[in-house]
Amino acid sequence: MDKNRKVHQFKNPVLNxxxxxxxxxxxxxxxxxxxxMPKNCNYFWSFGALATITLVTMIVSGIFLAMNYTxxxxxxxxxxxxxxxxxxxxxxxxxxxxxxxxxxxxxxYIHIVRAMYFGxxxxxxxxxxxxxxxxxxxxxxxxxxxxxxxxxxxxxxGATVITNLFSxxxxxxEGLKTWLLGDYNVGNATLxxxxxxxxxxxxxxxxxxxxxxxAVHVHGSNNPDGIDIKTNNDSVNFFPYMLxxxxxxxxxxxxxxxxxxxxxxxxxxxxxxxxxxxxxxTPAHIVPNWYLAPFYAILRAVPDKLGGxxxxxxxxxILFVLPWLDRSKVRSCNxxxxxxxxxxxxxxxFFALGYVGMLPAEGLYLLIARVGxxxxxxxxxxxxxFVGWIEKPSKLPLSISDVYSKNxxxxxxxxxxxxPSPAMQKDTNL
Amino acid sequence: xxxxxIIFLLFSSNLFAAEMSTEKMPKHDWxxxxxxxxxxxxxxxxxxxxxxxxxxGCHSMKLLYYRDLIDVGFSEAQVKVIASEYTVLDGxxxxxxxxxRPARPADRFVNPYANDNEARANNNGxxxxxLSVITKARKYGVDYIYNLLLGYVEPPKGMEVGNGMWxxxxxxxxxxxxxxxxxxxxxxxDDGTDNNAEQLSADVTHFLHWAAEPEMEERKNLGIKxxxxxxxxxxxxxxxxxxxWRDVT
Numbered sequence: 001m002d003k004n005r006k007v008h009q010f011k012n013p014v015l016n017x018x019x020x021x022x023x024x025x026x027x028x029x030x031x032x033x034x035x036x037m038p039k040n041c042n043y044f045w046s047f048g049a050l051a052t053i054t055l056v057t058m059i060v061s062g063i064f065l066a067m068n069y070t071x072x073x074x075x076x077x078x079x080x081x082x083x084x085x086x087x088x089x090x091x092x093x094x095x096x097x098x099x100x101x102x103x104x105x106x107x108x109y110i111h112i113v114r115a116m117y118f119g120x121x122x123x124x125x126x127x128x129x130x131x132x133x134x135x136x137x138x139x140x141x142x143x144x145x146x147x148x149x150x151x152x153x154x155x156x157x158g159a160t161v162i163t164n165l166f167s168x169x170x171x172x173x174e175g176l177k178t179w180l181l182g183d184y185n186v187g188n189a190t191l192x193x194x195x196x197x198x199x200x201x202x203x204x205x206x207x208x209x210x211x212x213x214x215a216v217h218v219h220g221s222n223n224p225d226g227i228d229i230k231t232n233n234d235s236v237n238f239f240p241y242m243l244x245x246x247x248x249x250x251x252x253x254x255x256x257x258x259x260x261x262x263x264x265x266x267x268x269x270x271x272x273x274x275x276x277x278x279x280x281x282t283p284a285h286i287v288p289n290w291y292l293a294p295f296y297a298i299l300r301a302v303p304d305k306l307g308g309x310x311x312x313x314x315x316x317x318i319l320f321v322l323p324w325l326d327r328s329k330v331r332s333c334n335x336x337x338x339x340x341x342x343x344x345x346x347x348x349x350f351f352a353l354g355y356v357g358m359l360p361a362e363g364l365y366l367l368i369a370r371v372g373x374x375x376x377x378x379x380x381x382x383x384x385x386f387v388g389w390i391e392k393p394s395k396l397p398l399s400i401s402d403v404y405s406k407n408x409x410x411x412x413x414x415x416x417x418x419x420p421s422p423a424m425q426k427d428t429n430l
Numbered sequence: 431x432x433x434x435x436i437i438f439l440l441f442s443s444n445l446f447a448a449e450m451s452t453e454k455m456p457k458h459d460w461x462x463x464x465x466x467x468x469x470x471x472x473x474x475x476x477x478x479x480x481x482x483x484x485x486x487g488c489h490s491m492k493l494l495y496y497r498d499l500i501d502v503g504f505s506e507a508q509v510k511v512i513a514s515e516y517t518v519l520d521g522x523x524x525x526x527x528x529x530x531r532p533a534r535p536a537d538r539f540v541n542p543y544a545n546d547n548e549a550r551a552n553n554n555g556x557x558x559x560x561l562s563v564i565t566k567a568r569k570y571g572v573d574y575i576y577n578l579l580l581g582y583v584e585p586p587k588g589m590e591v592g593n594g595m596w597x598x599x600x601x602x603x604x605x606x607x608x609x610x611x612x613x614x615x616x617x618x619x620d621d622g623t624d625n626n627a628e629q630l631s632a633d634v635t636h637f638l639h640w641a642a643e644p645e646m647e648e649r650k651n652l653g654i655k656x657x658x659x660x661x662x663x664x665x666x667x668x669x670x671x672x673x674x675w676r677d678v679t
Contacts, residue, residue, distance in 0.1 A: 085644060254660035
């Protein structure tokens with residue numbers, strides 16, 4: 001215990017009373033009030049906040065759903081429909097939850113794209129990136145478990161296909177699969193444990209998100225130019241400058257997700273999942289959630305089952321070591337003339353993998369999946385280290401405030417003659 | 431091995447899909463389409479009559495209650511009468527015996543068969559699917575159901591239709607166990623609406639879509655308000671943001 005601790009003084013005596021016992025007020029002031037953000041951060045930097053909002057929304061709507069859901073193979077399907085029909089605003093909770101999962105992945109994918117393109121994973125934010133990939137992994141597990149719960153045809157067969165992957169592991173595979181399922185086949189025991197795990201994992205995610213945020217606050221956020229904050233003039237305070245930007249982003253996101261929730265709530269769902277699970281009838285197409293399709297495409301691109309499983313998991317595990325594969329000191333791809341295009345190619349390739357992952361693995365689709373698989377791993381193992389070695393990056397700006405004032409002038413000041421530039425306007429206001 | 435089998439299934443089913451996709455699913459003009467689309471209560475009531483007189487002989491609607499019909503414009507008294515025409519098994523009573531009684535509005539739609547096995551036994555081994563959420567459970571939804579009901583045409587030359595099967599140009603694989611359920615005049619309407627096959631099919635599909643998404647009108651209504659809220663709040667916040675950031679140079 002530190003007897004010489006300097007206690008922050010506030011005007012409000014209640015705050016002082018709390019602060020003296022638990023310095024939470026000064027913590028929030030430091031981390032969310034005066035916390036410096038690079039002032040050139042664009043709306044890509046709002047997706048972390050959007051992801052947090054979505055996570056909380058998913059947890060809250062999920063708790064309400066769990067109050068009315070029955071995890072039993074005979075009743076699960078009907079209980080979900082009962083929520084939609086007889087529970088007050090149950091349809092709203094369920095459509096928020098099912099579409100929220102898809103939007104959660106869209107947001108997190110954009111968040112990852114941003115981190116990759118602008119080099120946010122590099123020194124000194126490697127651990128932050130690792131925690132992020134870990135969150136992504138937990139999210140995939142959670143969404144897979146949740147997809148099983150409505151106990152429709154796709155729930156049942158998706159669970160069957162994915163749990164079967166474990167049986168590919170030599171020697172212990174079959175035993176491991178049985179242990180995971182609690183039965184020899186996907187059944188009531190499986191549904192019960194999947195429900196229990198689906199309920200608890202979001203709270204684990206929440207905890208890791210806390211670490212993820214704490215870690216980014218140590219060295220501060222990266223920015224589109226990938227250069228560090230040097231002076232106070234390079235940054236703005238989180239409150240109110242970034243908070244208001246995040247709020248604008250939240251409203252735009254609200255419009256987008258509401259359009260789907262209220263006017264096309266089943267657009268992103270598989271129709272087969274409105275058919276109750278039937279172990280005797282295999283659906284024509286077994287497809288995963290579309291947001292997991294790129295990894296499913298990788299799985300199916302490999303003729304060997306064990307190889308496919310290893311590569312699918314490898315595709316995620318490889319992300320953990322990305323900070324050490326990329327040896328370039330320049331963070332932002334805006335200043336990396338060669339790597340930038342390979343990076344864009346990686347995003348397009350990932351999208352293409354997702355597209356063929358939803359289609360039958362045959363003919364041209366299979367070929368695209370295989371080429372995509374090669375590029376996916378080639379990007380990490382060959383392109384990333386090699387380009388970092390041969391590429392000559394363009395000249396980095398001296399400071400964030402430099403690049404910010406250059407960016408902003410043509411946007412606002414470049415109008416008709418006679419209108420003062422924003423800098424002059426500001427002077428007259430003062 | 432099972433994975434290979436599944437890949438094979440994916441492969442083979444795509445062949446069917448390629449075969450079928452020669453003709454595009456025609457789109458019917460539904461009153462509930464679009465952002466402000468609403469259900470046509472009269473069409474749902476007529477559609478319920480079609481369901482009751484034609485479909486209900488084989489197809490259950492386990493998720494619906496008779497009381498739900500109040501939402502489509504039947505009065506409580508009418509719903510009581512409708513329900514009382516069915517018999518449900520209740521009990522056990524104080525003597526420990528099961529007994530039959532007329533259905534009440536709080537009962538679920540009575541199943542035409544005692545169990546799935548009886549349903550199969552009575553239908554050549556084919557199970558008539560439950561229709562509660564059928565328009566959500568098929569690709570193209572309402573348009574698929576509507577066209578399927580009218581899709582019984584002569585099979586193309588050289589095609590063998592299996593025993594007890596019928597040719598339908600919209601069914602996956604083109605063979606369906608259900609004989610053509612609807613023809614011109616199969617059901618008499620009380621309100622004088624023309625009862626040709628197209629009208630009957632459209633009405634029963636309208637009814638089925640209401641059954642699958644009874645919350646649709648409330649949902650769209652709330653959706654407009656929520657989106658307006660986000661647009662208005664977003665605009666205000668955006669203007670405030672511009673004002674705030676003007677001083678950041």
